[in-house]
Amino acid sequence: MFINPIFYVEKIYRSVERNEAVDESSIRRAGEFLGTPVKRVEAFIERYRDVFTRFIEKRCSDADNGFRVCIYSWSRRRTFRYFPVSSYATGTIILFDKEDPVETMLTPIPKALDYFEGSDIIDPRIIPSKVTARIDGWQVNAYYDKILGRWIFSTRYVLHNMYFSMGKLVIGRYGEILNPIISVADALAEEKKLYESLERFRGWGFIFSLEGPEPAIVSPSYPVAPDPRNYRLYLIAARDPGGNLYSGDEIKDKINWDLVPRNIATKSIAELYNEVRDSLDTRSYIAWVGRGEGDPLLIEISSKYYYEAMMLKYMYDAKSALILCSEGLCEEAKNLIAEDIIRERIDLINNLFQETIGSIEKISSEDQAKKLSDSLRSYAGRKIIDYEEIMSEINSRNYKRLAKKILSQILENRSIASIDFKEFIDNIKILLKSTV
Numbered sequence: 001m002f003i004n005p006i007f008y009v010e011k012i013y014r015s016v017e018r019n020e021a022v023d024e025s026s027i028r029r030a031g032e033f034l035g036t037p038v039k040r041v042e043a044f045i046e047r048y049r050d051v052f053t054r055f056i057e058k059r060c061s062d063a064d065n066g067f068r069v070c071i072y073s074w075s076r077r078r079t080f081r082y083f084p085v086s087s088y089a090t091g092t093i094i095l096f097d098k099e100d101p102v103e104t105m106l107t108p109i110p111k112a113l114d115y116f117e118g119s120d121i122i123d124p125r126i127i128p129s130k131v132t133a134r135i136d137g138w139q140v141n142a143y144y145d146k147i148l149g150r151w152i153f154s155t156r157y158v159l160h161n162m163y164f165s166m167g168k169l170v171i172g173r174y175g176e177i178l179n180p181i182i183s184v185a186d187a188l189a190e191e192k193k194l195y196e197s198l199e200r201f202r203g204w205g206f207i208f209s210l211e212g213p214e215p216a217i218v219s220p221s222y223p224v225a226p227d228p229r230n231y232r233l234y235l236i237a238a239r240d241p242g243g244n245l246y247s248g249d250e251i252k253d254k255i256n257w258d259l260v261p262r263n264i265a266t267k268s269i270a271e272l273y274n275e276v277r278d279s280l281d282t283r284s285y286i287a288w289v290g291r292g293e294g295d296p297l298l299i300e301i302s303s304k305y306y307y308e309a310m311m312l313k314y315m316y317d318a319k320s321a322l323i324l325c326s327e328g329l330c331e332e333a334k335n336l337i338a339e340d341i342i343r344e345r346i347d348l349i350n351n352l353f354q355e356t357i358g359s360i361e362k363i364s365s366e367d368q369a370k371k372l373s374d375s376l377r378s379y380a381g382r383k384i385i386d387y388e389e390i391m392s393e394i395n396s397r398n399y400k401r402l403a404k405k406i407l408s409q410i411l412e413n414r415s416i417a418s419i420d421f422k423e424f425i426d427n428i429k430i431l432l433k434s435t436v
Helices: 005-017 024-033 041-055 180-191 194-201 248-255 269-276 306-315 318-326 330-334 340-360 366-380 387-395 399-410 421-435
Strands: 056-062 067-074 090-097 100-106 113-115 130-133 138-145 150-155 162-165 168-171 205-211 232-239 245-247 284-289 297-302
Touching: 005 024, 005 041, 005 090, 005 100, 024 041, 041 056, 056 168, 090 138, 090 150, 100 138, 138 180, 138 194, 150 180, 150 194, 180 194, 180 205, 180 232, 194 248, 232 248, 245 248, 269 284, 269 297, 306 318, 318 330, 318 340, 318 399, 330 340, 340 399, 340 421, 366 387, 366 399, 366 421, 387 399
Parallel strands: 113 297
Antiparallel strands: 056 067, 067 090, 090 100, 130 284, 138 150, 138 205, 162 168, 205 232, 232 245, 284 297
């Protein structure tokens, strides 16, 4: 039977704290779950405190009768490290009776590992058992809470009664839904009678993605004045009481839920990467790779340009337009935009990029490079690029890369929808012509 690695480690740690006898095999297994096989109790304690101090964030809320409910997440300040405990630091929820871990209330899906060309996390020739397009929303997990006597949602990072304000965690009364994301999911679940469908699945966990009117990748941390009618819940996966994981497709009919991620034709990891890497409308593919017993290995294969495309489409970000045009995707970028004036300004950026390349190609001395560097600093009011870097790129004939570096700095935080944008572009052109 599946055992949540975080729950197992917490049980062993509590036994050690209470000076209970723990056999060496249990200590070793707990160490393996923490990513470092150990035999000595002292080494296990040291590793536990290191992981749960630096890498895993544990947020707890007091409930009734001395019970505490804790949710576990990987610290967003730390680069992800792969080991069993970290894989389930994606919203695992554990019930504690005072300090004693009692049971796992929710085991979500394991973290998907990022695949990129040349990475060694998986053989690129492997063909996954299932591939879906990622929903660009917020992960919300539905589970039955015995304390509250109802189904409730959590996110990857907080419980229903938690939210962040000015970077600080706010915890309200247990049972009160304070989190804006969970509030929307709860409203949709009530409206669509999802909770009624889930009643016979107590003990299961259901993983959804809440899609909003704008992609989560460019949205604020929380929806602002959300209208639930503008949101949709996609069923990503489900886990039964025995720990078996099912895809949304496999379980949707059992709970009468139609919305699931779009299926992608299975092919090798390398072929999937080639298919999605230049996409402007798909954030990533999630590939399910079976590995015998236990959960599949989830691989996320991401587009290189989706973020820039969404920043352009929804935020009219000038830097993103430049990046897309510099990669030969200018026409595709324009297709994201309905307004003619914005499409015309994307052309202005592309024209500026080409003219910048032409100006840079004329630089043949350090004096010219210094003049360009100084002029850019004077115009922007801050350092844009050192003349040494200009000369290095020119000597390597990396004209396009240099133009992209310079213009990315100048266009930072600029909107192509601003009234004076054309004048701004013209001024940059004048500056370039006057310095090289």
